[in-house]
Amino acid sequence: xxxxxxxxxxxxxxxxxxxxxxxxxxxxxxxxxxxxxxxxxxxxxxxxxxxxxxxxxxxxxxxxxxxxxxxxxxxxxxxxxxxxxxxxxxxxxxxxxxxxxxxxxxxxxxxxxxxxxxxxxxxxxxxxxxxxxxxxxxxxxxxxxxxxxxxxxxxxxxxxxxxxxxxxxxxxxxxxxxxxxxxxxxxxxxxxxxxxxxxxxxxxxxxxxxxxxxxxxxxxxxxxxxxxxxxxxxxxxxxxxxxxxxxxxxxxxxxxxxxxxxxx
Amino acid sequence: xxxxxxxxxxxxxxxxxxxxxxxxxxxxxxxxxxxxxxxxxxxxxxxxxxxxxxxxxxxxxxxxxxxxxxxxxxxxxxxxxxxxxxxxxxxxxxxxxxxxxxxxxxxxxxxxxxxxxxxxxxxxxxxxxxxxxxxxxxxxxxxxxxxxxxxxxxxxxxxxxxxxxxxxxxxxxxxxxxxxxxxxxxxxxxxxxxxxxxxxxxxxxxxxxxxxxxxxxxxxxxxxxxxxxxxxxxxxxxxxxxxxxxxxxxxxxxxxxxxxxxxxxxxxxxxxxxxxxxxxxxxxxxxxxxxxxxxxxxxxxxxxxxxxxxxxxxxxxxxxxxxxxxxxxxxxxxxxxxxxxxxxxxxxxxxxxxxxxxxxxxxxxxxxxxxxxxxxxxxxxxxxxxxxxxxxxxxxxxxxxxxxxxxxxxxxx
Numbered sequence: 001x002x003x004x005x006x007x008x009x010x011x012x013x014x015x016x017x018x019x020x021x022x023x024x025x026x027x028x029x030x031x032x033x034x035x036x037x038x039x040x041x042x043x044x045x046x047x048x049x050x051x052x053x054x055x056x057x058x059x060x061x062x063x064x065x066x067x068x069x070x071x072x073x074x075x076x077x078x079x080x081x082x083x084x085x086x087x088x089x090x091x092x093x094x095x096x097x098x099x100x101x102x103x104x105x106x107x108x109x110x111x112x113x114x115x116x117x118x119x120x121x122x123x124x125x126x127x128x129x130x131x132x133x134x135x136x137x138x139x140x141x142x143x144x145x146x147x148x149x150x151x152x153x154x155x156x157x158x159x160x161x162x163x164x165x166x167x168x169x170x171x172x173x174x175x176x177x178x179x180x181x182x183x184x185x186x187x188x189x190x191x192x193x194x195x196x197x198x199x200x201x202x203x204x205x206x207x208x209x210x211x212x213x214x215x216x217x218x219x220x221x222x223x224x225x226x227x228x229x230x231x232x233x234x235x236x237x238x239x240x241x242x243x244x245x246x247x248x249x250x251x252x253x254x255x256x257x258x259x260x261x262x263x264x
Numbered sequence: 265x266x267x268x269x270x271x272x273x274x275x276x277x278x279x280x281x282x283x284x285x286x287x288x289x290x291x292x293x294x295x296x297x298x299x300x301x302x303x304x305x306x307x308x309x310x311x312x313x314x315x316x317x318x319x320x321x322x323x324x325x326x327x328x329x330x331x332x333x334x335x336x337x338x339x340x341x342x343x344x345x346x347x348x349x350x351x352x353x354x355x356x357x358x359x360x361x362x363x364x365x366x367x368x369x370x371x372x373x374x375x376x377x378x379x380x381x382x383x384x385x386x387x388x389x390x391x392x393x394x395x396x397x398x399x400x401x402x403x404x405x406x407x408x409x410x411x412x413x414x415x416x417x418x419x420x421x422x423x424x425x426x427x428x429x430x431x432x433x434x435x436x437x438x439x440x441x442x443x444x445x446x447x448x449x450x451x452x453x454x455x456x457x458x459x460x461x462x463x464x465x466x467x468x469x470x471x472x473x474x475x476x477x478x479x480x481x482x483x484x485x486x487x488x489x490x491x492x493x494x495x496x497x498x499x500x501x502x503x504x505x506x507x508x509x510x511x512x513x514x515x516x517x518x519x520x521x522x523x524x525x526x527x528x529x530x531x532x533x534x535x536x537x538x539x540x541x542x543x544x545x546x547x548x549x550x551x552x553x554x555x556x557x558x559x560x561x562x563x564x565x566x567x568x569x570x571x572x573x574x575x576x577x578x579x580x581x582x583x584x585x586x587x588x589x590x591x592x593x594x595x596x597x598x599x600x601x602x603x604x605x606x607x608x609x610x611x612x613x614x615x616x617x618x619x620x621x622x623x624x625x626x627x628x629x630x631x632x633x634x635x636x637x638x639x640x641x642x643x644x645x646x647x648x649x650x651x652x653x654x655x656x657x658x659x660x661x662x663x664x665x666x667x668x669x670x671x672x673x674x675x676x677x
Contacts, residue, residue, distance in 0.1 A: 059567075061566065064562070064566055089569055089570070089571050090569070093569030096567065096569075098567075099563055099564070099567065103560040103561060105564060105565070106583065115578065116568045116570075119568075119571075119574050119578075120569065163564070166564075170569065
């Protein structure tokens with residue numbers, strides 16, 4: 001993948017007729033969506049419709065699970081990330097990820113970020129990088145006096161922000177978030193949402209969420225996923241639009257039922 | 265509490281359920297107690313053999329060896345050497361001198377030789393610790409009537425001398441230093457061989473090998489190998505290390521042949537054989553440990569663009585290390601107690617030289633114990649009991665150091 005920042009594309013990530021398979025089972029069918037730069041795009045839908053699977057296809061994390069494969073294309077800045085010459089490690093470097101359960105490394109807060117930077121050959125001022133990353137993740141003031149304590153000694157919300165700091169320390173272009181607040185209390189959740197608004201100035205964010213208020217509050221675009229047909233148990237994006245349109249004037253009856261709470 | 269009214273279709277079985285639980289509780293507790301009793305019985309039995317009264321008669325009375333009224337114990341080194349030279353046959357004297365020149369031997373050493381070769385205390389009878397404590401008077405009386413010349417001493421077969429002396433054929437002067445060094449050298453090569461290869465294989469099988477027929481066959485075979493009787497590994501070691509690789513294991517390729525061996529029955533062969541024996545155990549335990557590293561940690565590492573190797577080296581291995589070390593401790597405990605494969609590989613039964621290179625002849629503690637227990641004389645059974653205590657202490661020391669090492673790894677956050 002070319003390393004120059006090809007940012008003349010308005011859409012950072014585009015999918016073309018994307019199908020995702022677990023072995024022979026087609027988990028996600030025919031997804032066409034475009035993720036706009038410096039916006040927050042939410043993916044919502046009922047459990048088991050393939051939201052996380054779709055998200056993981058955006059940075060090839062799916063490949064870590066045995067037997068997964070895709071058909072169609074995922075374009076990142078106009079380039080197919082599944083092309084044969086593309087190294088998945090490079091993809092994950094450019095498209096970072098924050099997981100549902102906070103998963104800091106069992107190392108110190110400082111090392112969580114320093115190790116991440118070091119493996120990518122960072123040669124600059126490490127203290128500065130750690131501080132900047134933690135500041136951007138709104139965590140600096142809470143941890144500046146205990147940088148050398150274990151990352152696991154923090155509260156759940158702090159751990160999740162440490163994971164965000166870790167992700168942004170290597171300056172990705174996109175941050176994928178897989179239900180980042182589902183294991184957190186409402187106050188920690190709010191902090192993450194405020195943080196996302198800050199981060200979107202510099203990064204493009206795609207977030208999977210179960211929480212429809214969260215999608216409505218925090219996102220610019222929303223993709224509504226649902227099982228395409230009940231026999232095949234295969235999920236697809238049934239509607240993709242600006243968030244306020246999805247929540248006020250949805251085109252699809254199923255979306256309307258879901259967002260108004262009559263369904264799912 | 266007021267009793268709940270019986271709902272149609274249900275019955276009041278809480279009492280029966282609790283009774284069933286109690287029965288199982290008692291059974292489990294009994295199993296534990298039986299296990300502990302067996303262990304206590306074992307230890308008591310060994311201790312019983314390792315201490316007690318010994319009656320012995322000197323074949324030559326030490327008093328007759330006094331020179332000009334100076335008793336044997338006060339004579340100088342030179343006088344003692346002269347005594348040996350005049351008493352022993354010239355052939356026996358030359359042989360001793362060839363093993364180690366008298367000029368290099370300490371006074372202690374020469375005195376030992378005199379006890380061993382001239383005075384030659386002969387054991388009349390040995391008593392275990394229990395009769396020695398409870399029936400001392402009776403023992404004395406019997407001895408006085410049956411062997412009036414014999415001396416009676418309370419002896420701890422396990423002593424500092426026992427641990428530091430080399431093996432000899434006389435019970436009073438025999439020690440296990442040779443065997444301790446043999447065991448340590450052997451286990452050193454076992455670890456050097458089996459640990460890196462075992463952990464490497466486990467990493468390959470868990471992290472890299474794809475789930476295909478070939479790899480499944482390998483996995484099944486490793487699991488089966490862990491259950492193969494150890495003597496079969498001995499035969500394998502004999503065929504491969506002692507015979508086929510003889511130039512290597514005897515040190516011939518390095519020009520380091522021990523003049524007393526000149527074949528492949530060396531410390532190195534024994535270490536490699538035991539290494540083969542414990543390799544499947546280390547692989548299986550390491551695989552378990554690697555598999556237990558949570559997926560979320562791997563995701564975290566891959567999610568920030570780490571390569572497979574960076575993930576394995578920086579996260580999987582450090583987190584699996586306590587488990588890997590636990591498995592290795594178990595494996596080494598097994599290896600250090602193995603006897604059968606070493607008999608086949610050709611451990612020496614009677615050598616008095618410490619091994620000093622990978623290409624030395626050797627004996628080990630279990631071999632020594634096995635050899636002593638098969639002797640008909642009672643005193644050697646006492647020696648065996650003392651050696652078992654030494655083996656247990658050695659085992660516990662090795663395990664304790666491995667546990668300390670493991671705890672150091674576990675403490676990292």
